[in-house]
Amino acid sequence: MDFSIRKAKDADIKTLVDLMGxxxxxxxxxxDGKWAAESFCFLLAHPSSGxxxxxxxxxxxAGYVVMTHRYGMEHGGLIAYIDDLFVKKEFRQRHAASMLLEALFNECKDMGCKSVAVEAGSGNHAALGLYGRFGLRQESATRILLQGKL
Incomplete structure (x- = not known):
């Protein structure tokens, strides 16, 4: 059977939280399920955020993907981020993740995004291979991501 991919809507918040769990x-x-539900509510209510x-x-x-975006001075346009990508174990190796990413990349192209980025663990070879098939590469061996909570 084939996968169907569709954009999430408000009625999908419980499904998204369950998959994220x-x-x-x-x-x-x-x-924190409450935090996750609030986060998905915000995202779906603000399509300019993703x-x-x-x-x-x-x-x-079977799975889900979240895309967020922002304007990036270095690219002179929108930069999209693959914020989350998850497929249940029983559906893996059957192209669900690729189909989710195809939907995301098509949306990014339609929006005029200049770049797509993702954070992946260095030992997650399956994810690195998948992202590589979509043209994503490690940008630099010398740049690191610094992050702090507010």
């Missing part, structure tokens, strides 16, 4: 559980990372897609097969939720 599975994603976080795989990494042994706790998920959007999300859900993959389904036969009515079963």
């Amino acid at each position: 599975l994603f976080y559980a795989e990494a042994n990372y706790p998920l 959007c999300a897609w859900i993959a389904q097969e036969g009515g079963c939720d």
